[in-house]
Amino acid sequence: MKHEAPGVPTPPASLARLDLADALPAAARLRARSYDLLAVPPGAAVVDVGCGSGLAVAELVARGVRAIGVDPDPAVLAVAAGRRPGHDFRRSDAYALPLADGEVAGYRADKVFHLLDDPARALAEARRVLAPGGRVVLTGQDWDAIVVDSDDPGTTRALLRARADAMPAPRSARAYRATLLDNGFTDVMVEARVSVFTDPAVALPMLEGYAGAPVEGAGAWMDEQRRRARDGRVLVAVPVFLAAATAPGAV
Numbered sequence: 001m002k003h004e005a006p007g008v009p010t011p012p013a014s015l016a017r018l019d020l021a022d023a024l025p026a027a028a029r030l031r032a033r034s035y036d037l038l039a040v041p042p043g044a045a046v047v048d049v050g051c052g053s054g055l056a057v058a059e060l061v062a063r064g065v066r067a068i069g070v071d072p073d074p075a076v077l078a079v080a081a082g083r084r085p086g087h088d089f090r091r092s093d094a095y096a097l098p099l100a101d102g103e104v105a106g107y108r109a110d111k112v113f114h115l116l117d118d119p120a121r122a123l124a125e126a127r128r129v130l131a132p133g134g135r136v137v138l139t140g141q142d143w144d145a146i147v148v149d150s151d152d153p154g155t156t157r158a159l160l161r162a163r164a165d166a167m168p169a170p171r172s173a174r175a176y177r178a179t180l181l182d183n184g185f186t187d188v189m190v191e192a193r194v195s196v197f198t199d200p201a202v203a204l205p206m207l208e209g210y211a212g213a214p215v216e217g218a219g220a221w222m223d224e225q226r227r228r229a230r231d232g233r234v235l236v237a238v239p240v241f242l243a244a245a246t247a248p249g250a251v
């Protein structure tokens with residue numbers, strides 16, 4: 001686990017797992033692509049919704065953007081504020097952003113929409129806070145299309161399905177395009193890539209998350225994955241979608 005500077009609270013376990021994944025070069029490239037697609041001029045305001053530890057807020061500020069991080073979880077926000085003093089973090093959720101109408105030129109949400117029971121409502125709120133012509137960028141994984149190499153494909157399928165079914169919106173990422181179009185956004189584009197995890201330090205916590213689903217045989221399945229990790233044979237592949245669009249004129 002990453003050791004925090006004095007005064008910064010210990011991150012929740014979910015954030016520690018994210019830290020590991022966010023440190024990978026492929027994740028850094030994906031974030032950079034998301035910033036490029038925002039395409040906002042220097043000094044313009046961007047809201048990062050579900051900002052987590054505030055990594056994207058810090059990276060956007062380093063690019064000359066006025067970034068605002070929003071998250072409803074006070075424990076996560078405390079870590080963000082502790083790690084990145086002087087940055088703008090606000091407690092709020094995606095349905096009621098602490099922003100005026102048309103206040104921002106960019107809206108970003110990374111690995112957040114699968115947690116929302118009503119992604120379309122979040123996009124209506126995105127439209128409200130975006131200036132006409134503002135940019136929205138969404139990225140996240142499709143929880144219903146994850147691949148795990150295992151000798152037991154039946155249990156793998158059952159576990160991954162149970163994990164996906166436990167999410168409010170497991171297929172929100174494949175639906176980004178349709179949801180953006182349905183909410184009046186224009187110039188909608190979608191890219192996809194597959195993140196492949198073979199480093200046990202990153203993959204095992206993910207696999208333990210899948211094995212936590214109430215499925216018979218989950219324990220033996222996880223034992224096999226631990227053996228694979230010891231033998232350097234672990235593989236998790238996660239499809240990640242990235243969508244960008246432009247806000248229409250006055251709502």
Ligand SMILES: C[S@@+](CC[C@H](N)C(=O)[O-])C[C@H]1O[C@@H](n2cnc3c(N)ncnc32)[C@H](O)[C@@H]1O
Pocket residue numbers: 018022049050051052053070071072073076092093094095109110111112115116
């Ligand atoms: C998987 S983390 C992703 C964090 C960060 N965007 C990243 O890419 O590392 C999901 C984040 O969404 C936040 N979240 C959950 N429900 C939310 C909601 N209704 N509105 C906004 N954010 C939410 C969580 O608190 C968490 O920080």
